[in-house]
Amino acid sequence: MKEQNVPAPDVVVARLPLYLRALNFLTEDGLGVISSSDLAARLGLSAAQIRKDLSHFGDFGKQGSGYNVAYLRNKLREILNLEDIWDVALVGAGDLGHALAHYGGFIGQGFRIRLVFDSNPQKVGRDLGGLTVFSTNVMKEEIRRRQIRIAILAVPAVAAQRVTDDLVEAGVGAILNYAPITLMAPADVHVQYMDPVAHLQHMAFYLK
Amino acid sequence: MKEQNVPAPDVVVARLPLYLRALNFLTEDGLGVISSSDLAARLGLSAAQIRKDLSHFGDFGKQGSGYNVAYLRNKLREILNLEDIWDVALVGAGDLGHALAHYGGFIGQGFRIRLVFDSNPQKVGRDLGGLTVFSTNVMKEEIRRRQIRIAILAVPAVAAQRVTDDLVEAGVGAILNYAPITLMAPADVHVQYMDPVAHLQHMAFYLK
Numbered sequence: 001m002k003e004q005n006v007p008a009p010d011v012v013v014a015r016l017p018l019y020l021r022a023l024n025f026l027t028e029d030g031l032g033v034i035s036s037s038d039l040a041a042r043l044g045l046s047a048a049q050i051r052k053d054l055s056h057f058g059d060f061g062k063q064g065s066g067y068n069v070a071y072l073r074n075k076l077r078e079i080l081n082l083e084d085i086w087d088v089a090l091v092g093a094g095d096l097g098h099a100l101a102h103y104g105g106f107i108g109q110g111f112r113i114r115l116v117f118d119s120n121p122q123k124v125g126r127d128l129g130g131l132t133v134f135s136t137n138v139m140k141e142e143i144r145r146r147q148i149r150i151a152i153l154a155v156p157a158v159a160a161q162r163v164t165d166d167l168v169e170a171g172v173g174a175i176l177n178y179a180p181i182t183l184m185a186p187a188d189v190h191v192q193y194m195d196p197v198a199h200l201q202h203m204a205f206y207l208k
Numbered sequence: 209m210k211e212q213n214v215p216a217p218d219v220v221v222a223r224l225p226l227y228l229r230a231l232n233f234l235t236e237d238g239l240g241v242i243s244s245s246d247l248a249a250r251l252g253l254s255a256a257q258i259r260k261d262l263s264h265f266g267d268f269g270k271q272g273s274g275y276n277v278a279y280l281r282n283k284l285r286e287i288l289n290l291e292d293i294w295d296v297a298l299v300g301a302g303d304l305g306h307a308l309a310h311y312g313g314f315i316g317q318g319f320r321i322r323l324v325f326d327s328n329p330q331k332v333g334r335d336l337g338g339l340t341v342f343s344t345n346v347m348k349e350e351i352r353r354r355q356i357r358i359a360i361l362a363v364p365a366v367a368a369q370r371v372t373d374d375l376v377e378a379g380v381g382a383i384l385n386y387a388p389i390t391l392m393a394p395a396d397v398h399v400q401y402m403d404p405v406a407h408l409q410h411m412a413f414y415l416k
Contacts, residue, residue, distance in 0.1 A: 005315070013413050014406075015411055016410070017403075017405065018390065019406075020409065020416075021388065021389075021403075021406065022390060025389075042390060043288075043390060044390075051309055066297070080413050081410060081413060085221070086415075095306050095310055096304075096307040098304035099306070099307050105388045105404070105405050109405045110412065143265040152404065155364035168403035173411075173415055174411035174414070176408055176411070181233075182250060182252075190414055191413040192407040192410065194402055195225075195229075196311070196317075196402060197317045199225075200317075200318070201224070201225035202222050202381070202401060203358070203381075204288055204289045204294060204318065205287070205288050206221075206381075207357055207358070207381055207382055207398075208289045
């Protein structure tokens with residue numbers, strides 16, 4: 001294993017979950033070893049890109065013999081801090097909150113929605129995917145009490161910044177935001193955006 | 209206006225929707241002019257980055273006087289091919305399909321869900337956000353007939369590749385995929401991923 005000298009650029013970190021997803025599928029398919037070129041073909045990348053990306057984190061394959069799928073998968077889970085399951089707070093119990101609460105893709109990938117909040121008194125106290133919806137009035141104290149570091153924001157744009165401020169105060173360090181608004185957060189709080197419009201507009205550029 | 213000599217890198221194109229979103233908010237706030245540094249502060253970027261990104265597409269501001277918000281917004285809409293409204297096919301009428309069909313953020317940003325499909329006979333014929341859910345059996349012909357170029361995929365991972373093959377056959381050139389699976393598509397078909405797990409894993413990297 002090489003020493004990790006230079007921190008990996010964020011664009012490289014962003015690709016690791018895609019590698020991990022491909023390795024999960026390979027594991028399901030019972031494949032033990034994969035070459036960087038086969039892995040690259042699955043991901044629409046070049047083999048050189050994959051080798052270069054992974055070289056930031058260690059030495060994972062012998063030249064010519066490919067990657068051991070189970071080993072690389074475990075190492076990626078370790079690098080991405082996914083060895084334990086992260087509890088996640090979901091804010092917003094509307095249509096999208098429902099879809100997220102019932103989404104089967106979190107568990108097994110390192111995340112579990114543990115708390116659900118909504119500001120609508122008619123939703124508070126109801127069951128959502130096996131969890132009781134709490135009022136956003138108790139959000140800060142509940143998140144602090146359970147030391148939750150990750151939140152998913154599924155609230156209307158008009159409420160998103162206020163909720164974000166509360167999440168940051170409560171100690172949340174990573175926010176996945178579905179509201180179509182750019183959030184202001186301290187530099188040490190990571191925010192990522194799930195904005196279908198931005199993706200559609202990005203692709204529309206190429207459609208004429 | 210400068211000649212556009214070199215095609216803009218995709219990472220630059222990807223930022224244009226974020227600029228457009230910020231300019232939409234500025235317009236709502238009634239702001240007529242904004243400096244590149246104020247725009248940068250809103251987006252967590254540097255002013256130099258914004259100037260460099262925009263320089264790929266023309267000359268949008270006089271040094272020192274800032275950007276005319278309405279003008280830059282119109283130009284960005286033009287660059288991104290958003291002057292007309294794109295009809296979009298939504299495939300999948302589950303929880304997520306419901307959330308997307310009721311999402312207010314598409315209209316006004318260049319997109320309108322025009323057709324909804326589901327493979328479940330119990331969902332076919334029902335109303336979803338003012339549209340009748342069609343069977344995926346008629347998907348190819350309906351998409352062809354309306355010459356729809358953009359689709360949103362909100363189906364389970366196990367069905368996503370098969371639906372993608374049909375969409376490509378029907379002439380779709382851009383797919384926004386919510387299923388947690390990497391899709392195979394021809395090089396001229398644009399695919400973007402809405403995968404909450406990949407974003408959460410990306411952020412988890414920074415959380416230890």
